[in-house]
Amino acid sequence: xxxxxxxxxxxxxxxxxxxxxxxxxxxxxxxxxxxxxxxxxxxxxxxxxxxxxxxxxxxxxxxxxxxxxxxxxxxxxxxxxxxxxxxxxxxxxxxxxxxxxxxxxxxxxxxxxxxxxxxxxxxxxxxxxxxxxxxxxxxxxxxxxxxxxxxxxxxxxxxxxxxxxxxxxxxxxxxxxxxxxxxxxxxxxxxxxxxxxxxxxxxxxxxxxxxxxxxxxxxxxxxxxxxxxxxxxxxxxxxxxxxxxxxxxxxxxxxxxxxxxxxxxxxxxxxxxxxxxxxxxxxxxxxxxxxxxxxxxxxxxxxxxxxxxxxxxxxxxxxxxxxxxxxxxxxxxxxxxxxxxxxxxx
Numbered sequence: 001x002x003x004x005x006x007x008x009x010x011x012x013x014x015x016x017x018x019x020x021x022x023x024x025x026x027x028x029x030x031x032x033x034x035x036x037x038x039x040x041x042x043x044x045x046x047x048x049x050x051x052x053x054x055x056x057x058x059x060x061x062x063x064x065x066x067x068x069x070x071x072x073x074x075x076x077x078x079x080x081x082x083x084x085x086x087x088x089x090x091x092x093x094x095x096x097x098x099x100x101x102x103x104x105x106x107x108x109x110x111x112x113x114x115x116x117x118x119x120x121x122x123x124x125x126x127x128x129x130x131x132x133x134x135x136x137x138x139x140x141x142x143x144x145x146x147x148x149x150x151x152x153x154x155x156x157x158x159x160x161x162x163x164x165x166x167x168x169x170x171x172x173x174x175x176x177x178x179x180x181x182x183x184x185x186x187x188x189x190x191x192x193x194x195x196x197x198x199x200x201x202x203x204x205x206x207x208x209x210x211x212x213x214x215x216x217x218x219x220x221x222x223x224x225x226x227x228x229x230x231x232x233x234x235x236x237x238x239x240x241x242x243x244x245x246x247x248x249x250x251x252x253x254x255x256x257x258x259x260x261x262x263x264x265x266x267x268x269x270x271x272x273x274x275x276x277x278x279x280x281x282x283x284x285x286x287x288x289x290x291x292x293x294x295x296x297x298x299x300x301x302x303x304x305x306x307x308x309x310x311x312x313x314x315x316x317x318x319x320x321x322x323x324x325x326x327x328x329x330x331x332x333x334x335x336x337x338x339x340x341x342x343x344x345x346x
Contacts, residue, residue: 003222005069006251008180009062009077011218012164013055015183021156022051030254035082036290049092049099052083057096061164066171067178077252080259102134103161107169118174122185123204125162125169129186130200135159136188162186166211185211225250228300232281241266242277249284249298256295 024040031037039051062074129135168179229246233239241264257271278284282301286294
C-alpha cells in the first residue's frame with residue numbers, strides 16, 4: 001500500500017500538469033522534480049498556475065488525505081520536491097489553492113446518498129462539472145497515458161481538482177475503501193452535456209470504469225514490485241531503509257541523492273550505503289542526468305540470490321601451490337609456539 005500511495009502521488013501530479021496543457025515526457029518530469037531541468041521547453045499560453053505552484057498545491061492537499069499512507073507519501077515527497085522556482089509572485093499559489101477550494105465546494109453540495117454503488121454519485125459529479133463555470137471547459141481528446149494532443153496546445157482544464165477529491169467523495173459509502181485520488185476520472189470529451197442527458201450517465205460509467213481499471217493496474221504493479229523487493233532484501237542486514245527507498249523508487253519514480261537524503265532521512269554517506277545495497281540486489285541502477293547528476297531508478301535486473309559456489313572437484317592446485325601452503329602452515333606453527341600459548345612471552 002505504501003508503493004501504491006507513492007504511485008498515486010506521481011499519477012496525480014502528472015495528470016494535473018498535462019490537463020493544464022503542459023507537454024513533457026516522464027523522464028523530463030522526474031528531472032524537473034529533482035531540480036535538474038525545466039518541465040518543458042515552453043509553457044502553454046496563459047497557463048496558470050505555474051507547474052511548481054500546481055504541484056505544491058496538490059502535494060499539500062494530499063498531505064491532508066484521510067488515508068495515512070497517502071498523506072505520509074505526499075509529505076515525504078514534498079520535502080524532496082526540488083523543481084526550480086517558477087512562481088508568479090503569490091498569484092500562482094492562490095490560483096492553485098482556489099481551484100481546489102472550488103472543487104471542494106462542488107463536491108460538498110452533492111447528495112451522495114444511495115444504495116452504496118458509485119454510479120449515481122459519479123453521474124452527479126459529472127453533472128456538477130458540466131454546470132460549473134470553472135470546470136466545464138471543453139476537453140477534446142485528452143488521454144491520461146499520452147498527455148496533451150499537440151494540436152490542442154494551450155487548451156487545458158482544471159478538473160484535476162475534482163479528481164483529487166473524488167476518492168473522498170466515493171469513500172467509504174460508495175465502494176471505494178480508501179480516499180484515493182482518481183486521476184483522469186472527470187473527463188468530459190464532448191461539449192454541451194446536459195445534467196439530465198442519458199449520454200452523461202453512460203459517459204460517467206465509462207470514465208469510472210477506466211479510472212478504477214487504472215487503479216487496479218497500479219495496485220497489481222505495487223504487489224509485484226514489493227514481492228521482488230522483499231525477496232531480494234530479506235537476507236540483508238539493516239535493510240529497513242533500503243526497502244523504504246525501494247518503495248519510493250518503485251512507486252513514485254527516479255530520485256537523486258539529495259532527494260534520497262530527505263526521503264529516508266540519511267546523510268550523503270548513508271545514501272551511498274543504501275543505494276549500494278539496492279544495486280547489489282539488482283533492484284536499482286543509476287543513470288546520469290543533467291550536470292552529471294545521478295538519478296537512481298527502480299528496475300529489477302538479473303540477480304542471483306545465492307552466490308555460485310565452485311565445484312571442488314574441478315580444483316586442481318599445482319605442486320608449487322601445495323608447497324607454499326605447507327610452508328605457510330609451518331610458519332604459523334612456529335609463531336604459535338613462540339606465543340604465550342606456547343609458554344613463552346614474545
